[in-house]
Amino acid sequence: MAKSFTGRKRIRKSFGRIPSIAPMPNLIEVQKSSYDRFLQMDTPPQSRDESGLQEVFRSVFPIKDFSERGTLEFV
Numbered sequence: 001m002a003k004s005f006t007g008r009k010r011i012r013k014s015f016g017r018i019p020s021i022a023p024m025p026n027l028i029e030v031q032k033s034s035y036d037r038f039l040q041m042d043t044p045p046q047s048r049d050e051s052g053l054q055e056v057f058r059s060v061f062p063i064k065d066f067s068e069r070g071t072l073e074f075v
């Protein structure tokens with residue numbers, strides 16, 4: 001790490017040369033696999049985990065109106 005002085009005698013650190021570079025992951029593949037786990041589209045409805053959209057819909061449904069005449073269920 002190189003050090004240099006400016007006019008006011010402040011020490012500046014240069015991080016311009018880093019000896020080892022971390023490998024860059026395939027960010028698109030990470031995002032796609034996360035989205036697939038969230039949707040669980042390849043899993044039949046009766047054997048899906050309680051995560052992602054399945055968990056959200058199970059926590060919200062059934063939805064009933066105030067007069068208890070209609071009900072909306074998640075199947």
